[in-house]
Amino acid sequence: MRVSFAHPEPAQAKVRIWPVFLPFAGCGGRCVYCAQHLQTGMTPASLETVRRDLDAALGAALAAGRSPCEIGFYGGTFTALPGDHAERFTALAQAYRERGLVTRIRCSTRPDAVTARRLAVLRGLGLDMVELGVQTFEAGVLARSGRGYAPEAAQAACLRVREAGLSLGVQLLPGLPGHTPEMFARDVARAAALGPEAARIYPCLVAAGTRLAAIWRAGEYTPWDVEATIAAVAQGLLELWRAGVRVIRVGLAPQPEFAAAVLAGPAHPALGSRARARALFELVRAQAQRLGDGPKGMCVPRRYSGELWGHGRELAAAYADLGLTRNSVRPADVADFEIWTAGEGDAPGMRGREPAIPVTFPKPVFDG
Ligand code: SF4
Incomplete structure (x- = not known):
């Protein structure tokens, strides 16, 4: 699924x-x-x-x-x-x-x-x-x-x-x-x-x-x-x-x-990015629950890959509890996130791709 x-x-x-x-x-x-x-x-x-x-x-x-x-x-x-x-x-x-x-x-x-x-x-x-x-x-x-x-x-x-x-x-x-x-x-x-x-x-x-x-x-x-x-x-x-x-x-x-x-x-100093990363985690967790069976892989739009794991990878353990690890999560040039259970294989955006270096979401010069 x-x-x-x-x-x-x-x-x-x-x-x-x-x-x-x-x-x-x-x-x-x-x-x-x-x-x-x-x-x-x-x-x-x-x-x-x-x-x-x-x-x-x-x-x-x-x-x-x-x-x-x-x-x-x-x-x-x-x-x-x-x-x-x-x-x-x-x-x-x-x-x-x-x-x-x-x-x-x-x-x-x-x-x-x-x-x-x-x-x-x-x-x-x-x-x-x-x-x-x-x-x-x-x-x-x-x-x-x-x-x-x-x-x-x-x-x-x-x-x-x-x-x-x-x-x-x-x-x-x-x-x-x-x-x-x-x-x-x-x-x-x-x-x-x-x-x-x-x-x-x-x-x-x-x-x-x-x-x-x-x-x-x-x-x-x-x-x-x-x-x-x-x-x-x-x-x-x-x-x-x-x-x-x-x-x-x-x-x-x-x-x-x-x-x-x-x-x-x-x-x-990183309060904002930590809150953003937590929000993303809550989003992923809610979607993972829809799968019933735990997720076995996730495809992440490249613009969000830099913040996915949180400040200093502080959310890595929480993702692991969901069944998502560094090896099963890949950034890709796609618009939407995709998660899947065992037997589904890679998402279309990930096929044939090597894991890419996460990029940081660009910040405005000054946002007030
Ligand atoms: S109204 Fe004036 S004193 Fe009150 S928070 Fe705003 S800037 Fe500060």
Whole structure:
């Protein structure tokens, strides 16, 4: 018996994003876990200075013939920037779109900082996408984390972004105080139902200098461990992919200053790829169960062969338990996975092929 199946991940266009970090700009307060200044590696600068420097850098990139890219305004609450800074940043990016350097303009902001009127203005100036830091739809967790809005407000904000004709991105933060893997599964389902184009998953870490660090030191908060986080995120990835949502980031981008400040929580440099590999394993396991008799071989699309066995082959034993080993799994130039039971022979894509050297799935230059 044979079973073939596709990986559910939506096709990822390779996107280069020019990130413009505005740490804490527009934020009414500082959320308990937030250490944007460390995450972005930025020292505070006036918005006027940031915009002037951005203009100069974009001008230089244009003159140097750099290939087009998206611009993303991150690290603060973009739609609540004081005065007309959000409009002026958007207009600046739009001016470079008209000159061929910028392909798309996106920003990140809080759910309680998006009004229909402001979204319409920014869209009119060229904004294409809003990534909302929803974090969770759980009321108690939002309250304990001091986010200051209810789940209904987060949901309404997501709908408002889409109604404004903008693409929606949703950021989720599993592992906040009071948050459980079951709650995260609900968060993922609610987020997926809101039709985002993309999602980011940032498991909660305890950084020095945050209020969460004090709560953790007082013994009032226990972060998720790496294993629980990978298991929960893997399930979340599968659900989001099946809903057609691209997951553009798992875990914070590596910043030495931030890494040095992490006191506790599921910090791991390969967290995202480990979660992806676990998701793939869960996919294979579910399909293998359909065979009844254990699988005797598997053909893997070459683009997934690099992540199949997991970080440092950590999933090799789990695959062996399924009946799949290095000798019975081969990469091939095929679109779908195929597994089979004894007596079926090799898959068509594998016949006459030597085992190939696994390749690593290409990463975008910067994905936010
Ligand atoms: S709103 Fe976002 S950027 Fe601002 S303090 Fe909270 S988490 Fe940090």
